Amino acid sequence: MTIPRLTRAGLACALALGLSACAQQKSLYSWQSYQPSVYAYLKDDGSDPTAQLAAMEKNVETARSAEQALPPGFRAHMALLYLKTGQDDKAVEQFNGEKNAFPESAPFMDFLMSKKDASVAGLAKSATDTNTAKGK
Helix, strand or coil: CCCCHHHHHHHHHHHHHHHHHCCCCCCCECCCCHHHHHHHHHHCCCCCHHHHHHHHHHHHHHHHHCCCECCCCHHHHHHHHHHHCCCHHHHHHHHHHHHHHCHHHHHHHHHHHHHHHHHHHHHHHHHHHHHHHCCC
16 A cells, blocks of 8 residues: 655654654743842842852853843843842943833833932931031
8 A cells, every 4th residue: 555645745844743742942032040030039038149140140141141131120120130239330331221122111120220319318417418428
């Protein structure tokens, strides 16, 4: 019994399609240690933000070398860690990077930057008030 050529071609295509559906798809973003870092930050268990930043900066380099994009919120989270370590200039750079990569996040990034400016201004004012009260 011979199988018609069209049927054999159809079976071969179905087999190829079935096998390719099992292949693992490449991730759109380079997640790596981003989610554990966010969890540690939100848990606020006293983990060192500098260590988190080092791990996230390593993720940035790995993503660049693999030519993968950073996930949404990655740069914003790095900015918050930079603020926590007193590196305001790097924080603003990361907030702007998040705005450029994900334009829909621009209003929230602007909000966070305005809060950052207000808190920095408030800290400077309270330090001035403290020094004035001490007679300095």
